[in-house]
Amino acid sequence: MEDVKPQLERALAEAIAILGVSDPEISIQEVPEDKPGDYGTPVAFTLARSLRRNPATIAQEITSRIELPPGIARVETSGPYINFVVDVASFVASVVESALEPSPHDKKVVIEHTSVNPNKEAHVGHLRNIVLGDACGRILQADGFEVEVQNYIDDTGRQAAESFFAVRYFGKDFDGAEKYDHWLGRLYVELQSAKESDAETIEQGVREVMHQLERGELREEVERVVHSQLQTSYQLGVEYDLLVWESDVVHSGFLKRGLEVLEQSPYVSHPQDGKYAGAMVMDVAEFIPGLEESTVVLVRSDGNAMYVAKDIGYQFWKAGIFEGLLYQPFDSQPSGKTLYTSSPRGETHPSGRTFAHGEEIVNVIDVRQSHPQTIVRTALALSGTEEGTKAYQSSQHLAYEVVTLEGRPMSGRKGITLSIDEVIEEAARRARAVVEEKNPGLSNIDRVAHQVGVGALRFGMLKSEARRIIDFRWEQALSLQGDSAPYVQYAHARACSILRAAQAQGLSADDPDWSQLGPLEVRLAQVITRLPGVVRTAAQELAPHIVAQYCLDLATAWNAYYNHKDAEGRYDTQVLKSQSGLREARLALVEKVKTTLATALSLLGIESPEEM
RNA sequence: GCGCCCGUAGCUCAGCCGGAUAGAGCGUUCGCCUCCGGAGCGAAAGGUCACAGGUUCGAAUCCUGUCGGGCGCACCA
Numbered sequence: 252m253e254d255v256k257p258q259l260e261r262a263l264a265e266a267i268a269i270l271g272v273s274d275p276e277i278s279i280q281e282v283p284e285d286k287p288g289d290y291g292t293p294v295a296f297t298l299a300r301s302l303r304r305n306p307a308t309i310a311q312e313i314t315s316r317i318e319l320p321p322g323i324a325r326v327e328t329s330g331p332y333i334n335f336v337v338d339v340a341s342f343v344a345s346v347v348e349s350a351l352e353p354s355p356h357d358k359k360v361v362i363e364h365t366s367v368n369p370n371k372e373a374h375v376g377h378l379r380n381i382v383l384g385d386a387c388g389r390i391l392q393a394d395g396f397e398v399e400v401q402n403y404i405d406d407t408g409r410q411a412a413e414s415f416f417a418v419r420y421f422g423k424d425f426d427g428a429e430k431y432d433h434w435l436g437r438l439y440v441e442l443q444s445a446k447e448s449d450a451e452t453i454e455q456g457v458r459e460v461m462h463q464l465e466r467g468e469l470r471e472e473v474e475r476v477v478h479s480q481l482q483t484s485y486q487l488g489v490e491y492d493l494l495v496w497e498s499d500v501v502h503s504g505f506l507k508r509g510l511e512v513l514e515q516s517p518y519v520s521h522p523q524d525g526k527y528a529g530a531m532v533m534d535v536a537e538f539i540p541g542l543e544e545s546t547v548v549l550v551r552s553d554g555n556a557m558y559v560a561k562d563i564g565y566q567f568w569k570a571g572i573f574e575g576l577l578y579q580p581f582d583s584q585p586s587g588k589t590l591y592t593s594s595p596r597g598e599t600h601p602s603g604r605t606f607a608h609g610e611e612i613v614n615v616i617d618v619r620q621s622h623p624q625t626i627v628r629t630a631l632a633l634s635g636t637e638e639g640t641k642a643y644q645s646s647q648h649l650a651y652e653v654v655t656l657e658g659r660p661m662s663g664r665k666g667i668t669l670s671i672d673e674v675i676e677e678a679a680r681r682a683r684a685v686v687e688e689k690n691p692g693l694s695n696i697d698r699v700a701h702q703v704g705v706g707a708l709r710f711g712m713l714k715s716e717a718r719r720i721i722d723f724r725w726e727q728a729l730s731l732q733g734d735s736a737p738y739v740q741y742a743h744a745r746a747c748s749i750l751r752a753a754q755a756q757g758l759s760a761d762d763p764d765w766s767q768l769g770p771l772e773v774r775l776a777q778v779i780t781r782l783p784g785v786v787r788t789a790a791q792e793l794a795p796h797i798v799a800q801y802c803l804d805l806a807t808a809w810n811a812y813y814n815h816k817d818a819e820g821r822y823d824t825q826v827l828k829s830q831s832g833l834r835e836a837r838l839a840l841v842e843k844v845k846t847t848l849a850t851a852l853s854l855l856g857i858e859s860p861e862e863m
Numbered sequence: 864g865c866g867c868c869c870g871u872a873g874c875u876c877a878g879c880c881g882g883a884u885a886g887a888g889c890g891u892u893c894g895c896c897u898c899c900g901g902a903g904c905g906a907a908a909g910g911u912c913a914c915a916g917g918u919u920c921g922a923a924u925c926c927u928g929u930c931g932g933g934c935g936c937a938c939c940a
Contacts, residue, residue, distance in 0.1 A: 280882085280883095282883085283884085285883095285884090291883085293882045293883080293921095296882070299920070300919095329883075330883080331920095332882085409940085410940090526938090532938090540866090541936095542865080543864080543865065543936070544936080544937090552938060557938070562940095618868075618935085620940075622866085622935055623940070650867095650868090652933085652934085653934085685902070686902095689902065715876055715877080716877090718868060720869085720934095722875090724875095727875070730889080731902055732888085732903090733889060733902095734875090734876080734889085741902050741903075742903085744900075744902095745899085745903080749899045749900090752899055753899085800877060800878090803887075803888090807887085811905090813900095814895085814901095816895085816905085822898055822899095825898070825899060863900095863902080
C-alpha cells in the first residue's frame with residue numbers, strides 16, 4: 252500500500268470535481284490530539300469562496316460522495332473539516348513494511364564545506380560549518396542525489412603564510428608534544444603580538460613565505476596541517492571526497508580562463524584613468540541595486556587577481572565547464588573510503604573517477620561572506636555566456652550564522668577560540684561519566700561515550716535553523732537530556748533493549764495480528780511515516796534542523812507510547828506481556844521505530860548505540 | 864546611509880508556501896519504577912507571537928510601515 256496522503260488527495264480531488272471545481276489545492280494534515288480522525292483537511296474552506304456556499308455543507312457533501320481509498324476506514328466531518336479515520340490494521344502494517352527509498356534524481360551535487368585555513372586548529376565556529384555541510388550531504392544523498400564533498404584548501408592565503416613564517420621567526424621545531432595544527436595555531440597567535448614591536452621584519456618575511464606558497468614549495472608543510480585538521484573531522488564522523496588546493500586551481504589556469512569568459516561581458520572593463528586605472532573591473536549596479544559603490548575590482552592594478560576572480564574560476568570548474576585538475580589519493584579515511592586531492596602530480600581520472608561536473612553546487616560559507624558570494628554569482632550571470640548562466644543557476648550559498656563564545660565573537664587572531672578537539676574530548680568525558688553511572692557493566696564504554704558526546708555536539712549545532720546565531724555554552728552544547736541527541740539515542744537504545752529481551756525469550760515479529768492494534772499504535776505510526784517527507788523538505792531547503800526536529804518528535808512519540816497507562820494507571824503498551832498476535836505486531840512496530848530513529852540520526856551524522 | 868537576517872513563555876528554540884484551543888527543552892511546582900532501560904513519562908504554572916496598519920471566512924505565518932538587535936557594504940578574504 253502506498254502512502255495514505257496522496258491517496259486521500261486523489262480521492263478528494265475526484266469528489267470535488269463532481270462539485271464542479273477542478274484542480275483545487277488540497278492539504279492533508281494530521282488531526283490534532285483531541286479531534287476525531289487521523290488525517291484531515293480544511294479544503295472545504297477554500298471551496299466555500301468559489302462555490303459561494305457554507306463550508307460545513309460542502310464538507311458534508313464531499314464526505315457523502317467521496318470514495319474512500321483502501322486503508323481508510325471512514326470519513327466524518329468536524330464542522331468544516333473533513334477527517335479520515337484510518338483502518339488500524341492496514342495502516343500500521345503498511346507503515347511497518349514501508350521502506351525509505353529515495354527517488355533517484357540522477358543528479359550530482361557538489362557540496363563544499365569545512366575549508367578551514369591550513370594554519371591552525373579548527374574551532375567551534377568551524378564545527379558548525381563542518382557538521383552542517385556534512386549533514387546536508389547525507390540528507391541530499393538520502394533524497395537520491397549523487398553527492399561529492401569537497402574541502403577547499405586555501406594554501407596561498409595570508410593566514411597560512413603567517414603561521415609558517417612564525418615557525419621560522421621564533422626558530423621553533425615541532426616536537427610532537429601536541430597536535431601539529433594546535434602548535435601552529437599557537438605560533439600564529441604569538442606572531443600577532445610580535446607584530447607590535449617588529450612589524451616590518453615580519454611583514455617582509457610573511458611576503459616571502461606567501462611567494463613560496465604560491466610556487467608550491469611548502470606543500471609538505473601544508474599537507475601536514477591538513478592531515479592534522481582531518482583528524483578532527485574524522486573524530487566527528489565526517490569524511491570527504493576531494494581536497495581542492497587553491498594553488499592547484501591557480502596553476503591549472505582556471506583563473507585565467509574565468510577572466511577570459513568575463514572579458515566578453517559589456518559590464519567588464521579596463522579603465523585607463525581615474526580611481527581604477529590599470530585594474531580590471533566589473534559594474535554590478537544593474538544586478539545588485541542599492542550599492543554605494545557598484546564597481547568591483549577583479550584584477551588589481553598591480554596585476555594580482557582578487558579572490559572573487561579566483562572563485563569565479565573555481566565555480567566554473569565545479570560546474571564542469573573547465574577541466575584540467577589532476578588528482579591523487581591523499582588519505583585512507585576511517586570508513587575505508589579514499590580521500591583524493593588535487594595535485595600537480597596526479598592524473599585526470601584516478602581509479603576511473605570524475606570529479607566536479609556538479610549539476611547543483613552548494614557552498615557552505617558563513618553569512619558574513621554573503622556579499623562577496625553574491626558578487627561571485629553575479630559575475631557568472633553577467634558574463635552573458637551560456638557557461639556563466641549555467642554556473643550561476645546551479646550554485647547556491649548556504650549561509651549560516653556564526654557561533655559565539657559565551658556571547659562574544661570568536662577571534663582566531665586574538666586567540667579567543669575554543670578548539671573542536673578540546674570540545675570533543677570534554678563531551679566524551681562527560682558522556683562517559685553518565686554512562687558509567689547508568690550502565691556500569693557496559694563493555695565498549697569508551698566507544699559509546701564518544702558516540703553520545705559527539706552526537707550531543709553535532710545535534711546542538713543542527714537542531715535550530717542555520718540563520719540563527721549559536722552561543723556556545725558547555726551546559727547546553729553537552730546536554731544529555733531534553734532536546735538533545737542523547738535523548739533520541741536513549742529512545743533508540745530502549746527499543747533495542749526490548750528487541751533483545753524478545754530475542755532472549757525466543758520471540759519474533761512473525762505472525763503479527765495487526766487487527767489487535769489501536770489508536771496508540773496509529774499515532775506512533777503516523778510519526779514514523781513522516782520521515783520521507785521530512786527528508787525531501789530538508790533536502791530542498793538544505794535544512795538539517797528539520798530532520799533534527801523530526802528526531803525529537805519521533806523519540807517523544809515513542810517514549811510517550813512506551814510509558815502509556817490506561818485509565819486505572821496500569822501500563823497498557825507492554826510489548827512482551829501482550830497476548831500473542833498483538834505482541835508480534837507491537838514487536839514489529841518497535842523494530843520499525845528503532846530503524847527509523849537510527850536512520851534519522853544517521854542523516855545528521857549521529858550514531859545510534861544499541862546500549863548506552 | 865544602503866542592503867541582508869532576526870524579534871514567539873523567565874532563558875534557548877520549533878511552528879512561518881494561511882487553517883482546528885500557539886508547541887518543546889531548560890528552570891519552577893506536583894505526581895509516576897511490585898512495570899520490556901526514570902538519560903524517561905504525566906500534570907501544573909508561564910504567551911498583547913516586538914508594535915501599528917492592511918489582505919482574508921481565517922494571520923505567529925502573506926503585504927506595508929515603525930521600533931529594537933545582529934551582520935555586511937576595500938585594488939582583504
